[in-house]
Amino acid sequence: MKNTFICIGKSCLAFLGVLILIVVGLFCWLFATSPGVLPPLVDEHGVIIPNQISERVSVPIGGMNQVLFLRGYDKTNPILLYLHGGPGSPTLPFMPASGPILEYEKSFTVCYWDQRGAGASRNGTKEELQFNMTRMIADAHEVTSYLKKRFGQEKILLVGHSWGSLLGVKVIRQNPEDYYAYFGIGQMANQLESERLSYAYMLNHAKEIGDARAVKALESVDINDPHFPTSSYLMGVRSMYQTKYKIGIFHTDKVSMVEAMMNFVTFKGYKLKEKFGFLLGTRDQVKEIVYGPFNENLIETERIFDIPFFVIQGDWDLQVSAVLAKKYVDVIQAPQKEYIEIPNTSHAPHLEEPILFAEALLSLIKKYNIPYIKSKIADDTEGRPKTGDASEL
Ligand SMILES: *[C@@H]1O[C@H](CO)[C@@H](O)[C@H](O)[C@H]1NC(C)=O
Ligand SMILES: *[C@@H]1O[C@H](CO)[C@@H](O)[C@H](O)[C@H]1NC(C)=O
Ligand SMILES: *[C@@H]1O[C@H](CO)[C@@H](O)[C@H](O)[C@H]1NC(C)=O
Secondary structure, eight states, X not given: OTTSOOOOHHHHHHHHHHHHHHHHHHXXXXXXXXXSOOOOOBOTTSOBOXXXXXXXXXXXXXXXXXXXXXXXXXXXXXXXXXXXXXXXXXXXXXXXXXXXXXXXXXXXXXXXXXXXXXXTOOOSOHHHHSOOHHHHHHHHHHHHHHHHHHTTOSOEEEEEXXXXXXXXXXXXXXXXXXXXXXXEESOOSBHHHHHXXXXXXXXXXXXXXXXXXXXXXXXXXXXXXXXXXXXXXIIIIIHHHHHHTTOSSOSXXXXXXXXXXXXXXXXXXXXXXXXXXXXXXXXXXXXXXXXXXXXXXXXXXXXXXXXXXXXXXXXXXXXXXXXXXXXXXXXXXXXSEEEEEETTOOSOHHHHSXXXXXXXXXXXXXXXXOOOOOOOOXXXXXXXXXXXXXXXX
């Protein structure tokens, strides 16, 4: 190669010097952008929103410290606990620090809990970080108790996304008295069947458009193998073609993966060490559930609920099948239930169409008269509990 840098004497030193400066500079920048503190929420002019809340708190949950991020435009708004997916993949770090993508934070104080073993909740022994469904359900109850006490609420609202929707179903079965209502996004129902449906769609589509490479990759997978879907299939061929065919996380180009990654890299809520730990958390947890909880068919096992049960799904979601999510809502018994699709979105309608998502959430609360109770803030000097209901919306 003619153009290879030729490293002789002084120029070599200069080159090394520049290289070291770049690496050190990059590291300093990463370090500076990772203070482990959430900045306050600002409006479109960069002015801090007067009554906002934007906080990282470390709370003892289930014998170890776990991290919660609390965000909202008005700290007297009702409380909504968000169960992230993965398992092991908190959502907040991938979202922009402000902007319409967080539209529902205008109407709710959202608690983004980094579940045991995920994100910043990794300060524990190996045993404590081990994936354990029973313990996670108990953790969710403790997180909820913390929120109820801190914000003076009798009950809160619960949202579960993806894996968090399976956890959410278990949580509301075990502790229905904690919640006014449950909202599933990318709702799981029968994930093994969902994987088969997604596989069939991808293979058929690949043939239709003449994507020979995809056909070959997919045909090398045996969907009747007892080990289907393996974690290497989930993270490899499946992830690649779900993205390519727009049936995975996003259906449109409204949010780019690169943008999401940059949000993570520059996310202020994590320390640098936690950003590296995040990747280990995702890897360890996904490995654990592939043959375990993911294979439970909720359509058979969990059909009766004591609280209102709503699903807001992307119409193109084949990562967690929209068809099966609808079927699930059709068969369950709940005091109130409804299935809503957000058009032209797939597995993350709340990120892809944040305004439509917030509207769907609020319209359900209004339509079914779900209590919309303002929070009483312990440290609020004016401190009167404010009550309200859906008619305020
Ligand atoms: C990690 O947990 C230990 C034991 O609970 C605690 O003493 C320590 O302060 C925690 N470290 C961090 C960084 O939170
Ligand atoms: C899971 O957690 C529960 C509750 O803390 C505990 O009783 C059980 O032994 C744990 N299971 C495993 C396999 O560690
Ligand atoms: C969905 O996207 C298609 C193609 O971009 C567009 O034609 C259609 O109007 C969109 N539908 C809705 C309901 O937004």
